[in-house]
Amino acid sequence: MRILMIGDVVGRPGRKAVREVLPALLQEHRPDLVIANGENAAGGNGITPDTAGELFASGIDILTMGNHVWDKREALTLLEEEERIIRPANYPPGTPGRGYNLFEVKEGLKVGVINLSGRVFLPPLECPFRLGRQLAEELRAETRVIIVDFHAEATSEKVALGWHLDGLVSAVVGTHTHIQTADARVLPGGTAYITDVGMTGPRDSVLGVKTEIIVHKFLTQLPARFEIAGGVIQLEGVILDIDPSTGRAAGIQRVQHYCNP
Amino acid sequence: MRILMIGDVVGRPGRKAVREVLPALLQEHRPDLVIANGENAAGGNGITPDTAGELFASGIDILTMGNHVWDKREALTLLEEEERIIRPANYPPGTPGRGYNLFEVKEGLKVGVINLSGRVFLPPLECPFRLGRQLAEELRAETRVIIVDFHAEATSEKVALGWHLDGLVSAVVGTHTHIQTADARVLPGGTAYITDVGMTGPRDSVLGVKTEIIVHKFLTQLPARFEIAGGVIQLEGVILDIDPSTGRAAGIQRVQHYCNP
Amino acid sequence: MRILMIGDVVGRPGRKAVREVLPALLQEHRPDLVIANGENAAGGNGITPDTAGELFASGIDILTMGNHVWDKREALTLLEEEERIIRPANYPPGTPGRGYNLFEVKEGLKVGVINLSGRVFLPPLECPFRLGRQLAEELRAETRVIIVDFHAEATSEKVALGWHLDGLVSAVVGTHTHIQTADARVLPGGTAYITDVGMTGPRDSVLGVKTEIIVHKFLTQLPARFEIAGGVIQLEGVILDIDPSTGRAAGIQRVQHYCNP
């Protein structure tokens, strides 16, 4: 089976890229499931019912989140009600929403999706190594096809989690840095791995934000109101080929597409 | 003209990859200059006269450094004496060594190389944006061909510096994360850019270190003695094509090669 | 001569404490100059013309700032126009406002006030050690009475700056942690030192904010809207006795007063 995982969708341009580029990707690659990281879907920070709805209408099946999950107040109820959105599972007990879920892709074929957050240079959530392994083992009672979105900053933490879950899940794909990495491969145990799948949003920007705003902020150390950049839009992600009976990945392939603003 | 920039060389395996893979690269691409980041050359941390000497003997022309520059005591005198090694220019005034230099590649063709360190999640050195621009402008009095190794953690800071220096230098290439990124391109002003050129060292590792050590550290939060991993070795870098008269980049191409341990 | 330095004034309760407690302090201690840290004066974050005006009307002569200096937009013009407010001097060149100033306390008696920000766990401004020493030396051409408000988090950085400037300035007083420390003393070179002068605001709170909000935030890692706490209000600070001819401190005495909300 085939799964398309799309990197952090940033604001209106990101949603536009999904709407315009995804149909061609669906036709070309015919994935059974499309996952996207939606933590920046609403104006660059967080998610709302409207922006989530727009992404689902464009063909996204599941949205994962990250450190920006609660930036919009509506997320607190949205994530309680909407089973297709998952947030990092390692938030403390009692956190609204769910950190993983099982999705029936077709008759008799379920996919487990787990979202985890790193802790290096990020808030001190529960241990993603310990919890990631525990959740993977639990989900394996239901399916062998398990995808982990590891939303983390430090390459060391991301690579280490890939190795830690190798053989237990079908893929560990990184998000959060908004820059696609060139290290996609299948690890020896059969887990597809990439440090970061990249970003879906304005290409000529700093992680989606207008370049001059961020450069000015670095130069002056003054606070700044972020604005989403214009210009050419990119859609970045990976295509995962997985053997549904064993859960082993057969391949992972990077995807980079562009559209006009 | 053509320049090969090689990512962080890690320990004995990294030096071996340079020794074994570089000759073929030289023959295939015929670069006029070979730069490598050497901050991890000596046992994974820092540099020594011996390890630097070995890399120069293998065909490296210039070594840049990073946050590990002072991990070996010998570096304090080595960097004073050896003009071919440069450390981040934004260390405070009075720091041993030099942060940039001009290298004569052939009769009448000089290349300026600047090393800068990021400050996000890293020590508070001087502003790399302000200083980077100032040094670039100074070096432009001598040559238009200027290469910046920006040794930094956060993708936002790296991308922003790329834009900040676009049109002023020939290339801004990132190092430090040890993971090659898939965003190499020439920016509109003519500056080649990549967020990270990657690592030269053991592939099946966490940034060069034995996987089980790092996973154990994340799981237990106990201190650990790092050991360089074994197995297949990778050499990662980029090839930069630059018009020597204007300094504009014509292309940037990612390189990933492997050799046996 | 005698100087009263008051710790971070937090919101309406903090301003009330200044208004109600300061008159008695002025009468009892008869300071020649009253400085207060005003970075939290406006609703807990930043400063505005109104809140600054209220503090000046209550008897404050000079306001120093810290990492919250720019939280209110009005500060950008306020600090350009109002010479009695100074912000950390180690912001980059070109930052609005001034980082130090000379104030004429009485005929022939000037006091230099320098505001510096730490860099440990705080943004990467310019080096407070280097700049602090340079500014102190410059101001000494005008007066020997120099007060440094070092707004910093880490005790190591604060203590170290105290020693670094010992003998060069009359006092290094810390702010930012909102907790008064019990280490006030005159260092061997004649510089009065305290790691933190404390906070002026609601006592039964977490640094001025409602306790239940901050505890909930630590428990849930969810974002929260901060609200200033109610209840008994404290005013904390230090009284510095300085020989105006030599600039040497003769004493430093902690002050803690309370008033009803």
Place this chain on the structure above:
Amino acid sequence: MRILMIGDVVGRPGRKAVREVLPALLQEHRPDLVIANGENAAGGNGITPDTAGELFASGIDILTMGNHVWDKREALTLLEEEERIIRPANYPPGTPGRGYNLFEVKEGLKVGVINLSGRVFLPPLECPFRLGRQLAEELRAETRVIIVDFHAEATSEKVALGWHLDGLVSAVVGTHTHIQTADARVLPGGTAYITDVGMTGPRDSVLGVKTEIIVHKFLTQLPARFEIAGGVIQLEGVILDIDPSTGRAAGIQRVQHYCNP
């Protein structure tokens, strides 16, 4: 009953201060139990069987630890064997040693001691708020007299934990910053609280280390070998008066003593 809690004992001078000052303190205050933070007992970093033995021989009953707990390799076995040493309870499951313990002070009078580490600017251990409350509730089945050493950096986290455990434990005393704070008091629920009890070691130093080494490090950003400072030695701590039947604190009093090197 009365408990003396002594702040971080730093190296040989710190151990000497305990040996020389403690006898007089025991005679004057007649505490039923003496606790000291020992994370810096061995040469400034970590603890060994010898340094722990020396402190026990000098009259310390219990040693708590902090982020330096594992700096000396011997600690891994020492903390398994020695019940009188406890390390932060919020290390992950499987960590050597124990995070709390019950100590019988006299016939029928037990004291529970819990050690916790903060997570702001410190490694991502388990949640000290959640775990602290859980452990306190468990220990209350055995005794009402419970002392928490909260080894943490940020004042916000320390104050918040004090409030969070108010009424549940007899005292929350902070350690780690090496600077005693002036905020000791009994909170409304009956819990004695202080943000930091201070340091036991060389007074004229930066947190115990030679001043010139730390100042040089801040100025140059170069690595440095730390050396314990000489000169006058301080012993800092607090005396807690607790009603053994209810566990409520009746008072908390700061202690600062000095001896010759």
